[in-house]
Amino acid sequence: MKKQEFLVALEDVLQLEDAISETQNLTALEEWDSLSKMAVMAYYKKNFGIEITLNTLKDIQTVNDLIKLAGDNIND
Numbered sequence: 001m002k003k004q005e006f007l008v009a010l011e012d013v014l015q016l017e018d019a020i021s022e023t024q025n026l027t028a029l030e031e032w033d034s035l036s037k038m039a040v041m042a043y044y045k046k047n048f049g050i051e052i053t054l055n056t057l058k059d060i061q062t063v064n065d066l067i068k069l070a071g072d073n074i075n076d
Contacts, residue, residue, distance in 0.1 A: 001047070003067065006074050009047075010063065013039045022064040040066070048073040 001009075003022065011020055014031045026032045037057045044050045048070055060066055067074050 001070075001074050003074055003076060006067065006070070007063070009043070010040075010066070013043050020063055022062070022067060024063045025061060026063065026066075027061060044070065 007020060007022070010016075011018075014020075014029070014036050016029070016031060034054075037054060040057065041052050041054070044052050050070065050073070052069065056069070060069070
């Protein structure tokens, strides 16, 4: 998956109205709550086959951190 495709998908998962970038600080988003974290966990399992936990997500600060978490599943 390309980074731009992931960003668009993440906007949908988080139900954001505005576009986000790789440097977006997730903790600054009102939408970054426990429900959105659960949605991200489901998205990663469905699309990448990666199981992540809420404990893992507590250390995630930026969109780029989420991209790194996906590893080779997201590329330029």
